[in-house]
Amino acid sequence: MEVVILEDEEQVGRVGADAVAQHVLADPSSVLGLATGSSPLPVYQELAARVRRAELSLAGCRAFLLDEYVGLPPGHPESYREVIMRDFVDHVDLIPAQVQGPDGLAEDVREACSAYEQAIADAGGVDVQLLGVGSDGHVAFNEPGSSLGSRTRIKTLTGQTRRDNARFFGGDVAAVPQHCITQGIGTILDARHLVLVAMGVAKAEAVHSLVEGAVSALWPASALQLHAHVTVILDGAAASRLQLKDYYREAYAVKPAWQGF
Numbered sequence: 460m461e462v463v464i465l466e467d468e469e470q471v472g473r474v475g476a477d478a479v480a481q482h483v484l485a486d487p488s489s490v491l492g493l494a495t496g497s498s499p500l501p502v503y504q505e506l507a508a509r510v511r512r513a514e515l516s517l518a519g520c521r522a523f524l525l526d527e528y529v530g531l532p533p534g535h536p537e538s539y540r541e542v543i544m545r546d547f548v549d550h551v552d553l554i555p556a557q558v559q560g561p562d563g564l565a566e567d568v569r570e571a572c573s574a575y576e577q578a579i580a581d582a583g584g585v586d587v588q589l590l591g592v593g594s595d596g597h598v599a600f601n602e603p604g605s606s607l608g609s610r611t612r613i614k615t616l617t618g619q620t621r622r623d624n625a626r627f628f629g630g631d632v633a634a635v636p637q638h639c640i641t642q643g644i645g646t647i648l649d650a651r652h653l654v655l656v657a658m659g660v661a662k663a664e665a666v667h668s669l670v671e672g673a674v675s676a677l678w679p680a681s682a683l684q685l686h687a688h689v690t691v692i693l694d695g696a697a698a699s700r701l702q703l704k705d706y707y708r709e710a711y712a713v714k715p716a717w718q719g720f
């Protein structure tokens with residue numbers, strides 16, 4: 460696991476974009492794993508700027524989303540498909556039809572979950588997966604207590620997550636769906652490179668648990684310690700509770716330029 464501690468959001472965006480671009484420049488048909496939420500936004504903005512400057516093209520890429528609410532009507536502005544379109548896809552040259560997410564309106568949810576796993580496998584697996592982390596250590600919608608080997612499935616959102624996300628639903632907790640479909644921890648760990656972004660002091664405890672804590676279903680992101688290729692990109696506030704933060708800073712400062720991510 461490489462821990463990169465940076466000064467500000469702009470640097471986070473640049474380094475996150477470098478990590479993604481490294482794959483796309485090596486293989487223009489890379490499979491991207493996209494995350495919703497505020498954490499990856501600086502990365503998306505920097506990738507969009509590079510596409511605008513013709514330094515990068517995502518036109519040959521496919522993309523898979525981590526998760527989706529169950530039961531929101533098609534085109535609902537808070538469905539994660541709509542969110543990722545607005546936040547990212549509309550600003551780059553990814554082909555919208557090449558961006559797939561779990562089907563939150565499927566009649567047969569079990570079948571939709573295994574079809575989604577199959578679609579990722581048929582695409583050859585995810586090359587680079589962007590991730591955020593919840594303040595309680597959840598990744599995608601794998602809430603605390605999720606099995607570390609879980610696959611795509613329906614989950615019940617915690618009251619805390621529904622209250623947190625009510626801000627996107629006009630402050631109305633009752634409007635936040637009770638269920639979601641999310642890639643499991645096992646599904647996420649199958650991606651070849653995981654790039655997790657966290658900023659702000661509200662994430663500091665989750666970041667400490669994910670990087671340095673015991674691997675535990677109580678902190679689902681701690682399962683990333685079991686993956687061979689993880690880049691954790693932080694600002695100083697998110698890194699503030701890391702025990703070895705001086706070492707991580709030093710290692711990044713002396714990192715050979717050829718090494719990449």
Ligand SMILES: N[C@@H]1[C@@H](O)[C@H](O)[C@@H](COP(=O)(O)O)O[C@@H]1O
Pocket residue numbers: 494495496497498499525526590591592593594597598599600620
């Ligand atoms: N399902 C999403 C996660 O994928 C995201 O990582 C998390 C943190 O969001 P943010 O990055 O806005 O803090 O929120 C939601 O629960």
